Amino acid sequence: MSIATRPFHANHAPFLETGHDDPLAQALQPPPNESPDERALREKLQSEASMISRAIDEDLQEARKAFERRKKAVKILLLGQAESGKSTTLKNFQLAFSPQHFRSEKLAWKTIIQLNLIRNIKQLLQALEEEWNESQTQPGNPGASPAIPTTPSQPIPISSPIPIAHNQVNNHAARSVSPSRALPVPSASPRGPRAPPSASPPPPQPPIHNIDVHMNGVNGADSSPSTSPPDRPAFGMSAQPYSHRQYAGMSAKARGKLPAYLVPPLPSPPASPPASPGPGSVNGHHLSAANGVQMTNGSHSTTTVSFSHTASRPPSTTTTPIHSPQPSPAVTPMPTLQKPPAGREKSREKSIRFSTSPLNDSHRRIRLRLLPLMAIEEELTKKLFPEINNRNSFSGPTSGTAFPPGIREVCVRAGSGWKGVLSTIVNSQDTNVTNTNTYGNGNGNGYPNGILKTNGTVNGKRRPGTADGYGRKDDPTTVLSACREDILQLWDDPVVQGVLKKRGVRLQDMPGFFLNDASRIAQPNYEPSDDDIVRARLRTLGVEEHRFTMESGAYPGSEWYIYDVGGSRSMRPHWIPYFDDVQAIIFLAPLAFNLMLEEDSKVNRLEDSISLWRQICKNKLLEKTTMILFLNKMDILQATLAAGIMVKRYVPSYGDLPNDVTHVVKYFRDKFRGYHKRDSPQQRPFYWHETSVIDTRATSIILVGVREGILRAHLQSVNVI
Ligand SMILES: Nc1nc2c(ncn2[C@@H]2O[C@H](COP(=O)(O)OP(=O)(O)OP(=O)(O)O)[C@@H](O)[C@H]2O)c(=O)[nH]1
């Protein structure tokens, strides 16, 4: 009873003070008979524990704030097929609204631009090699044209013929020697403005299927070429032709066994040269398949594409002369054989190759001097993106592309932190010039076969910036600047341009084309311009999240998340998890009515774009998402139409509408708009723009409008306005 009437404090206070019934309080009680040292240690541990606890609380707080910020942030998903311009649009966003952030990544982009340039050079050399290979013929075996290695240390298999960029005409065009698929283009100065594709003869293309075909039904056939292993030294390899004296001293049998590239060149032409040999002969020797080759497009006959599911009849196939039957007047003859004594002629005819190529020894020497670039590129890409760019192990989305091995695109996996890696590498190269190379081939100089001598010479030629103190010899900046004159000489050479034209190779039209800027980029102090960065090509794999804060505009400080995705078919399933959390989709759709998909050369790009658009429009997760359509690559459409390429040839339902930009854009825009209206589960905001996102100025104006539109819709949705 007394307990019941005892005041509360009298009953419980003593327990609270001593913590007799609270296990935690008991545990925290100092032990009895605690010494001063023990006490100090205990208090120290307690203070550390409470600091950790506070830090965890702060982290949680931060995470909560970040979550709230993210919830309020504007989120945009960039969608579209591969090479449609998604990453380029992202860069425009950053440049327009977060320029400091954009420029802070300059260093990383510098290396990508250098890699793009090296890849251009590689493609150029490859085209020249193929020219060389094809121009060599043995009378007894006209078809023999073995593949040859590109670098002495690590041969790159080259298929012959290399797959053409039949799917890429302007921006990513003809990149190989399968001329029947290349769109013929008028000649243009290599440094001049991009030339539009020529109207005549019309471009032979693989059949285009009905544009309404459901894209899921089409599987990505591997269009990559089969490659043959190299079995013969490359042109321009260290094997030099024998001197005339050596050659004269050989037996007929030994001479007969000599490959053409080891046969000494002809002496200087006589004052009055003999009549020019026809395409079928050189120096009196008959050539069966070297020059003047005509290829038909019989196997790539063009069928028409129809929006209306009607079966279309392929138009009659045309025969397209690809190789000019006569060498161009500017062409200098390749070293060829002197006519042998009559008795030996027959046996030699059987075994010696004859070259009709206009390429000469100076081209070979330049090529040889450029080889270190290939080694640099190979090693750098391996080091940066080992699992992606290692051609032996990678079997991802680029493995089924039209890129020949060795000149495939540089790509980067989302979240790999490649910018940080690159910046670190570039920084260390810039500041630590005395470092030894980190990814050489083991011979200590980073170059294959000891081409680069430690005294700064390559085959006796002094190279600036190598061993004479300008920079590191395994650094792309150093090696590019060392090769600068050779690059310019090769690219400006009318003979080389003639070969490219003859082979239908349009390097200018490829993504990440920088050869016209080589004199600027191959400088020791090169710094990329904003435009360089925007034009740099780096294929996206997976989905990349880019967060940035608006540095200016109506809502400075607002946070934006932009998701940039890889657009090739194998990448598309990765998009879906992002659908339910974005306010807007920017869909990039180049009106590439005459091009084929890289990953499936049977599917027209525009057909694929429309199918993809329809799927996006139908998706229930996106029913409230603002849809913004960028009809991109308007510059390319303009050039294509200006060249006289007829839309109705590819899209019969286009009929006899005028073949000009206004009508073509209106026609396809209405298609996209119609599908949006028809396929969307409910009404939602829809905007469209005509864009050329490599034009940063024009794009920034468009993006201001896009940003305001998205922000307004977003603020309305969260009831702020
Ligand atoms: N001429 C021209 N080229 C463009 C345009 N937009 C993009 N490009 C180029 O097209 C190439 C591909 O652009 P990206 O932005 O990398 O394409 P993507 O859609 O991100 O491609 P993936 O990452 O493979 O999905 C790059 O070399 C760009 O410079 C354009 O409007 N005109």
Ligand SMILES: [Mg+2]
């Ligand atoms: Mg991309």
